[in-house]
Amino acid sequence: MQIITPNYILTPQNLLCGQSIAYDKTIHKIAPLDELKSLFPDAQIIELKKNSLLMPGLINAHVHVEFSANKTELSYGDFIPWLYSVLENRETLIEGCAKECMSEAISSMLESGITTFGAISSHGMDLEACAEAPQNVVFFNELIGSAATMADALFADFLARLDASKSVKREGFHPAVAIHSPYSVHLILIKKALQIVKNESLKLSAHFMESSAEREWLDKSEGDFKEFFEKLLKQNSATCSSSEFLEHFNEQQTLFTHVVKANNEELDNIKKGKHTIIHCPISNRLLGNGALDLSVVNEKNINWICATDGLSSNYKLDLFEEMKCALFMHSNMPLLPLAKQLINSVTKGAAEALGLNSGEIKEGKNADMIVLDLDKEPNDELAIHLILHRYNISQIYINGKFIPKKGA
Structure with missing residues (x-):
């Protein structure tokens, strides 16, 4: 004692x-x-x-540790050019961020008072660094893939990564599941993953309505994503609508990240499902996606928390910096109540959303x-x-x- x-x-x-x-x-x-x-x-x-x-201690509920090598490689200002730059530089960034690079990013979070973080892991390359981190870690194994023909192989890879994270036995490490987004994950995969989440009582996260491109693609199979999907995936229509996507999460409380372009009906569904919105203001600005309307989110009494996202769309993993940017970004909101909400969002609110004591x-x-x-x-x-x-x-x-x- x-x-x-x-x-x-x-x-x-x-x-x-x-x-x-x-x-x-x-x-x-x-x-x-x-x-x-x-x-x-x-x-x-x-x-x-x-x-x-x-x-x-602060809680950063959404960070991509695997992409911590980025500094000047990626294109900012608009979501689609950024996405293409991620694909073009993916191998360089992944190869350039070995365990030492990821551990340095984790250390930088600790220096800024982050005692718990939620790692969104796309490849499982960050598992060792996160397992050895001094912080508490919710390790979200991410599922991605919209092609039905690849569903079995993609799910097998996801299961292998999930199993590997379950093998980590140390205090404060919690395996979890992330569904990448409604435009990038086939409903077949979503259903299978959610069954595991339900059976094993795992925490769940997903990106949702981050960009105008996502909005147009899910609504009309049009817009900036049309060329992207036709060119790279030979896909000419979205595999599901936003409402179909959200329906699958009705019985599973989820952390939905970004939600910048969500409409009123979608926000009502998020409220009804008692889900939490993760707000990443710096990432949203750098990728040209606008700002989450926190006034509307507050009016609907929807839970929201603040997080940094990864260094693929941020310049540092510092929640004090993130809150400062949010304080200025939401200039229509009274200053002191917003500041109090922000502090709560990276402490008590984030702990409740992640199910942590x-x-x-x-x-x-x-x-x-x-x-x-x-x-x-x-x-x-x-x-x-x-x-x-x-x-x-x-x-x-x-x-x-x-x-x-x-x-x-």
Whole structure:
């Protein structure tokens, strides 16, 4: 048992002062230091410096670790040119990002306070790096393939990768499933994968309505995707509509990523299914897809969280940077309530969406915690200041274990 004594503790409800935390893997008690000393007389006491703030570790629910080699190789500004550039540079990027490259990306997330991440794994090449990561990992094995003739081979490859992830036996590693998108996965494959998800109670993620090209293709089998599918896959129509796609997820709570181009009916279906939207503002801007209308999402009371996406469509894996961009992107929303929502979205909200016992400084929750060095006493606008000023993260704890920062 250990007792940590910061100046301030950030909980979802309020900011605590004059309280300490007794913990091992989980948080056992939050109370004044003297009370904890009497309850746990043998506990090691960690006293933090002035203006220290302890808050939950951040959770990045959607990141493509395998594509971490990209910096200037891919084309930004529009989704289709970006997609072609991904295909043209795929081998270079994959070969250029061996385990060391992926581990460096994982380390950069840790340095920015990310104690849990959801890895969307297309090839399984990131399995070893994610298995050895200090963070908690939800490892989403991604299923992709719209050609019925290739369904058996694609599903066999998916199963092999899923089985490999299940063989990882360490605390905080959770195998999961990702369906790439409605335009890229045949309904035959979706049905088979969802049966596994249901039988094994796995977490589920999918990209949905990221671009105008996807919108036109699923609605009319037209638009910018038409040439792409005809040229590369000899396919002249979409294999399903967006409504057909969403119907398959009715009984399985899912994390739908992007959802920028979703219509009112689709948003209502997402609400009805108690699904969660993952908002990746920087990725959406760089790929020319516009911005998710958070005002509408809030009006419909749909759960949403914030994530970075991968370095194929971002310049860093930093949730504080992501939240800052979101704060300016959604200029029609009141500033402080949005800042509070953003902080919640990368802590408690993300933990709930991923089914994890973390995301809060609360008795009974896992001791995933970070310590920030504030420059003075916080005020009522702390959420805004946390996002804007990028305070130093001096200590990181995952499942109660102190994790040294790189170079420390």
